[in-house]
Amino acid sequence: MTFVKYIKSCILAKDYPKTGQPEIAFVGRSNAGKSSLINGIANQKIAHVSGTPGKTRLLSFFNFNNEFVLVDMPGYGFAERSHEEQDEWKVMIESYLSTAEKLKALVLVMDIRRSWSEDEKMIQEFSEHIGVPLVVALTKADKLSRSQMMKRMEEFDEDIVLKHKYPVSSLKKDGIDDLKKQLYKFINRK
Numbered sequence: 001m002t003f004v005k006y007i008k009s010c011i012l013a014k015d016y017p018k019t020g021q022p023e024i025a026f027v028g029r030s031n032a033g034k035s036s037l038i039n040g041i042a043n044q045k046i047a048h049v050s051g052t053p054g055k056t057r058l059l060s061f062f063n064f065n066n067e068f069v070l071v072d073m074p075g076y077g078f079a080e081r082s083h084e085e086q087d088e089w090k091v092m093i094e095s096y097l098s099t100a101e102k103l104k105a106l107v108l109v110m111d112i113r114r115s116w117s118e119d120e121k122m123i124q125e126f127s128e129h130i131g132v133p134l135v136v137a138l139t140k141a142d143k144l145s146r147s148q149m150m151k152r153m154e155e156f157d158e159d160i161v162l163k164h165k166y167p168v169s170s171l172k173k174d175g176i177d178d179l180k181k182q183l184y185k186f187i188n189r190k
Ligand SMILES: Nc1nc2c(ncn2[C@@H]2O[C@H](COP(=O)(O)OP(=O)(O)OP(=O)(O)O)[C@@H](O)[C@H]2O)c(=O)[nH]1
Pocket: 028, 029, 030, 031, 032, 033, 034, 035, 036, 037, 048, 049, 050, 051, 052, 053, 054, 055, 056, 073, 074, 075, 076, 139, 140, 141, 142, 143, 168, 169, 170, 171, 172
C-alpha cells in the first residue's frame, strides 16, 4: 500500500529535511490549487487546502511512499500582501530552488482559466537557470466544458510553448495519473 506522510514545515534552508530522496516541488499563484493537487497525487487529504488565499506560508514536505518527497510551496502574486511579504516569498522560494540538489521537477500550478503572466515567466526562467524540468499543471479543468478546455489549451500554446503541460482536476481526479506518470519519469531519470 502506498503511504504519504507529512514530514515538516519550515522556512529556512537549515531546517529542510535531509531525506536523501528525490524531490518534486509545487509552485504557483496563491489559490491556484497546489495543495489540492498534492492531495490528489497523494490520494488523501494531507496538504492544507483553504478557501482563504495565501494560507500556506511555509514550505511543507511530504514523504511519498519512501520514493520521493513532495514540497508544497506558499503561493505568490497575492495582491493584498505588502512588498515586504512578497520579497520574503521570493527569498524563501529562491533559497529552496537554488539549494535543492535532489529536485527532479518543478510543477508550476496554475488555474487553467488564467493566462501566462510575468510571474509564471519568472518561474519558467528560474527552472531553466537551475536546469530542472518544468511541468505545468493546469488546474480546475472541471470548471470548463470539454470544448472550452480544448480551446483553452490551444490558446495556451499560442502564449507559451511548453513540453510538459497537463490539464487536471483535483476535484474530479482527472489528469492526475498522466501527470504522476510524467513525474515518475523525472524521478527515475539518472
Ligand atoms: N473546482 C475545483 N476547485 C479546486 C481545484 N483545485 C483546487 N480547488 C479549490 O481552490 C481553492 C484553493 O485551493 P488550494 O489547493 O488551497 O490552493 P493553493 O494553491 O494551495 O493556495 P495557497 O496555499 O493559498 O497558495 C480551494 O477552495 C480548492 O477547493 C480543482 O481542481 N477544481
